[in-house]
Amino acid sequence: MKSALEVRGLSFRFPDYPNLPAAPLFRELDLELPAGQIALVLGAPDSGKSTLCRILAGLVPRFSGGTLEGSIRIAARSILESRPYERIRDVGLVFQNPAEQLFTARCDAEAAFALESLGWPAQRIRRSVEAALSSLALPADRDPQTLSGGEKKKLAVACLLAVRPAVWLLDETFEELDSGTRLCLLERLRASGRTVLITSAKWYELFGGRVDRVFLLSGGRLREVRPGTASFHALLRKEGFQLGARKPRSRATGGAGGAILEAEDLRFAYPGEGAFRLEIPHLRIPRGGTLAVVGDNGSGKSTLARILCGLLAPAVGTVRFRPDGDLQVMDRTSLSRRVAYIFQDPDLQIFLPTVEEELAYGLRLQGLEEERIAARLRGAVESFRLPGLSAPPALLSYGARKRLQAAVYHLLDRPVVIFDEGDSGLGAPEFVRLLDLFRDQARGLVVITHDLELASRVADATVRLQKGRVA
Amino acid sequence: MDPRCKLPLAVLFTVLFFLPLPLVLLGAYLGALSLAIWLGLGFRELVRPLRTIAPLLLLVLLLTPPFQRGGQAYLRIGGLTLLSADGVREAARLALRLTGVTFAFFVLLRSTAPADLILALRAFGLPFGAGLVVSVALQYVPGLKGLFDQVQDAHRLRRAGNGAPPARGLQVVRSLLPQLTSVLILSIRRIPILAMALEMRGVGRTNRRSSMRRLPQGRRLVLSSLAAAAVGLGAVVAIFLFP
Ligand SMILES: Nc1ncnc2c1ncn2[C@@H]1O[C@H](COP(=O)(O)OP(=O)(O)OP(=O)(O)O)[C@@H](O)[C@H]1O
Ligand SMILES: [Mg+2]
Numbered sequence: 001m002k003s004a005l006e007v008r009g010l011s012f013r014f015p016d017y018p019n020l021p022a023a024p025l026f027r028e029l030d031l032e033l034p035a036g037q038i039a040l041v042l043g044a045p046d047s048g049k050s051t052l053c054r055i056l057a058g059l060v061p062r063f064s065g066g067t068l069e070g071s072i073r074i075a076a077r078s079i080l081e082s083r084p085y086e087r088i089r090d091v092g093l094v095f096q097n098p099a100e101q102l103f104t105a106r107c108d109a110e111a112a113f114a115l116e117s118l119g120w121p122a123q124r125i126r127r128s129v130e131a132a133l134s135s136l137a138l139p140a141d142r143d144p145q146t147l148s149g150g151e152k153k154k155l156a157v158a159c160l161l162a163v164r165p166a167v168w169l170l171d172e173t174f175e176e177l178d179s180g181t182r183l184c185l186l187e188r189l190r191a192s193g194r195t196v197l198i199t200s201a202k203w204y205e206l207f208g209g210r211v212d213r214v215f216l217l218s219g220g221r222l223r224e225v226r227p228g229t230a231s232f233h234a235l236l237r238k239e240g241f242q243l244g245a246r247k248p249r250s251r252a253t254g255g256a257g258g259a260i261l262e263a264e265d266l267r268f269a270y271p272g273e274g275a276f277r278l279e280i281p282h283l284r285i286p287r288g289g290t291l292a293v294v295g296d297n298g299s300g301k302s303t304l305a306r307i308l309c310g311l312l313a314p315a316v317g318t319v320r321f322r323p324d325g326d327l328q329v330m331d332r333t334s335l336s337r338r339v340a341y342i343f344q345d346p347d348l349q350i351f352l353p354t355v356e357e358e359l360a361y362g363l364r365l366q367g368l369e370e371e372r373i374a375a376r377l378r379g380a381v382e383s384f385r386l387p388g389l390s391a392p393p394a395l396l397s398y399g400a401r402k403r404l405q406a407a408v409y410h411l412l413d414r415p416v417v418i419f420d421e422g423d424s425g426l427g428a429p430e431f432v433r434l435l436d437l438f439r440d441q442a443r444g445l446v447v448i449t450h451d452l453e454l455a456s457r458v459a460d461a462t463v464r465l466q467k468g469r470v471a
Numbered sequence: 472m473d474p475r476c477k478l479p480l481a482v483l484f485t486v487l488f489f490l491p492l493p494l495v496l497l498g499a500y501l502g503a504l505s506l507a508i509w510l511g512l513g514f515r516e517l518v519r520p521l522r523t524i525a526p527l528l529l530l531v532l533l534l535t536p537p538f539q540r541g542g543q544a545y546l547r548i549g550g551l552t553l554l555s556a557d558g559v560r561e562a563a564r565l566a567l568r569l570t571g572v573t574f575a576f577f578v579l580l581r582s583t584a585p586a587d588l589i590l591a592l593r594a595f596g597l598p599f600g601a602g603l604v605v606s607v608a609l610q611y612v613p614g615l616k617g618l619f620d621q622v623q624d625a626h627r628l629r630r631a632g633n634g635a636p637p638a639r640g641l642q643v644v645r646s647l648l649p650q651l652t653s654v655l656i657l658s659i660r661r662i663p664i665l666a667m668a669l670e671m672r673g674v675g676r677t678n679r680r681s682s683m684r685r686l687p688q689g690r691r692l693v694l695s696s697l698a699a700a701a702v703g704l705g706a707v708v709a710i711f712l713f714p
Contacts, residue, residue: 059667084667085675093671100661101668103611106584112683117673125683145617159672311624336628347660348618349625351653361649362629394656412629
């Protein structure tokens with residue numbers, strides 16, 4: 001069979017930066033996919049999944065620098081000798097963070113852009129775009145900026161659906177999608193007959209029987225593994241692509257301590273277009289316990305989180321916080337002071353030149369002495385496995401940036417902590433480890449996730465949202 | 472109205488506001504524009520641009536008179552004329568100009584989808600490459616605003632209640648500094664990523680680009696052009712009616 005994608009002897013390393021020497025990322029990596037196959041590449045955080053996708057798309061080292069050896073052929077032509085814009089019918093990529101990929105002001109303009117570049121006639125573009133958007137239930141006239149995290153991801157997929165390139169690269173695209181959308185997307189890919197490479201830090205049961213090949217990315221190489229066997233499942237656990245057997249964890253007296261935060265009769269709607277309404281009659285975050293919030297894309301999970309931490313003001317309703325005795329009604333500033341909200345995108349929450357400044361920022365504002373600060377920073381570097389105090393956060397790997405972001409809020413010591421899709425890009429076991437660092441008798445945790453297995457494992461109670469209501 | 476007609480009108484009004492015309496006429500133009508905004512877009516849209524330029528307007532109104540001291544003096548302190556007929560006239564003229572030009576472009580941008588504006592620019596012969604740059608810039612700037620909002624939210628959460636007193640005066644500027652730095656770092660990080668995203672969507676190809684949106688042809692274009700010509704002509708004729 002003709003191969004659609006052929007990689008031979010790929011070696012790559014990024015350029016060195018001060019305080020952050022680069023190690024070789026890939027060593028003699030080989031991969032061959034016949035046309036029409038769906039391949040899954042499982043890789044731990046920082047194993048190089050995104051870089052691999054970008055290399056295959058011809059974006060790295062073109063935009064990043066670094067040294068590359070080996071050959072890559074897509075549709076029988078070398079990727080290294082052509083420019084990405086010449087190959088948009090051959091290869092398409094969905095970025096791990098789709099927000100970085102969207103640059104127009106309307107969803108339909110977004111999906112049409114590549115077709116306009118190809119010079120298609122207007123009528124044909126319109127048909128393609130309408131079909132792509134409606135198959136993922138996306139609105140044509142919304143501003144992509146106002147979409148929820150998962151909806152943005154779906155829009156980036158719709159952009160590929162409109163072009164239908166021969167090879168699809170989906171970089172952790174199945175994260176942050178609800179289970180219905182995941183299944184629908186995978187079935188569509190199978191029906192399309194295209195060659196697809198999916199990367200993931202997590203094994204979803206729906207992959208079983210639906211992907212043709214499974215590879216493990218580690219140590220700079222790809223190794224093919226055979227799903228369905230007992231050794232395969234052992235491997236998934238060992239490498240952290242799946243949660244291990246239920247371990248007794250130090251579960252606090254979940255809920256017995258009463259509520260630490262309680263919301264009553266919350267109502268909220270975004271200004272302007274759109275019919276989204278949030279209506280939560282009652283919500284309770286247990287003291288010393290964990291509340292999981294689950295629900296489809298766009299069901300209002302992040303919106304709820306932004307209200308609870310005081311970033312959004314509800315139209316109606318109150319949020320009450322209990323320091324010791326009675327619940328007190330809180331205004332928005334007081335909420336921000338007590339509720340930490342860990343964004344899904346770590347880059348929005350880390351912004352200083354070094355890890356040291358990043359961690360100490362809040363402590364210095366609190367007026368702590370330098371000696372005590374230094375001691376606490378050392379502790380944080382150790383427990384969050386950070387690469388050292390002088391490293392520049394912007395150049396750390398995704399996993400390390402997420403751990404740094406968590407460490408920042410850990411040092412701030414807020415009584416309530418909300419994790420928005422904290423497991424995305426990290427894998428469940430790694431996230432559980434992070435979460436355990438936050439467990440405390442006096443603290444309430446909220447975990448927003450699409451992983452129901454994870455939710456049932458870590459939470460004392462689960463709330464499911466559906467179209468802005470508690471289901 | 473068709474963006475191909477709105478564009479020349481906006482340019483015409485900009486020119487008009489810069490001609491040495493009697494104050495009454497400038498006022499009349501501004502009145503007409505405001506009326507158009509009010510009727511077309513609503514009262515709130517009339518206040519919005521005003522609020523943005525309010526600090527600038529205030530500066531103009533306060534600082535112009537002391538430097539234009541001719542004519543009858545209205546207010547003197549010691550031997551110094553602070554407010555005089557010329558000063559008031561000049562201040563009013565500058566303020567009208569500023570507001571007028573702002574309104575003209577506000578109407579244009581507010582009532583036209585960016586994509587249509589680009590199409591109109593292209594209809595007037597803007598080369599494709601430049602059109603693309605303008606279009607990406609027009610759409611990316613609101614994106615940066617979104618980025619800034621998110622960074623601001625992040626900072627608010629992290630700073631809140633660390634015993635730090637609320638910032639005042641110069642402190643506000645200082646406390647903005649880390650936020651601006653993070654936006655800067657983020658946008659610099661995003662530039663290569665944006666370039667990647669653009670190339671993955673075919674920016675750089677040499678073939679002719681097409682467009683999904685089309686500006687209407689035929690009757691609607693003719694009607695639009697007639698309306699625009701009437702408004703433009705009216706505005707110009709008015710100049711000669713006020714000798
Ligand atoms: N700034 C905004 N303006 C208008 N509508 C918005 C805005 N932000 C979100 N929405 C809409 O509100 C709804 C809920 O969004 P939200 O981000 O809370 O969903 P979510 O449950 O977190 O979804 P996901 O799982 O995809 O992250 C969605 O329909 C979304 O499109
Ligand atoms: Mg969300």
